[in-house]
Amino acid sequence: MITPTxxxxxxxxxxxxxxxxxxxxTENSGSIDIEELPSLLRHLGVQMEKxxxxxxxxxFFGPGLDTMDPKLAWERFCVIFGMLLRNQLPVPPT
Numbered sequence: 558m559i560t561p562t563x564x565x566x567x568x569x570x571x572x573x574x575x576x577x578x579x580x581x582x583t584e585n586s587g588s589i590d591i592e593e594l595p596s597l598l599r600h601l602g603v604q605m606e607k608x609x610x611x612x613x614x615x616x617f618f619g620p621g622l623d624t625m626d627p628k629l630a631w632e633r634f635c636v637i638f639g640m641l642l643r644n645q646l647p648v649p650p651t
Contacts, residue, residue: 566639574638577601578631588628597629601641616647 566574581589581597589597591614598605605613617629617637629637640646 566635566642570639570642571635574635577638578634582631586628588630589634591627591629594629601638603641613646 577597577600578589580600581593594614594617595605595607595610598610614627617633637646
């Protein structure tokens with residue numbers, strides 16, 4: 558599972574992340590619905606088949622995903638965005 562210190566962003570990267578995040582946080586709630594994750598990743602240029610993406614849900618959101626109403630919060634998005642920028646997404650479990 559990813560941690561808050563993974564993928565730290567520079568001020569310029571943080572501004573870029575905010576632009577992308579705001580496109581999907583249409584309600585200005587500070588989070589994105591999990592259903593938006595595939596569209597968000599495609600928007601960022603990441604193409605992923607459903608099976609692989611399903612394995613990343615655990616990395617992005619942790620255990621208990623099926624018992625909660627998962628949202629991708631701004632802080633977690635920044636971590637993922639930084640990892641994407643550096644091509645450092647962890648290998649998902651099989």
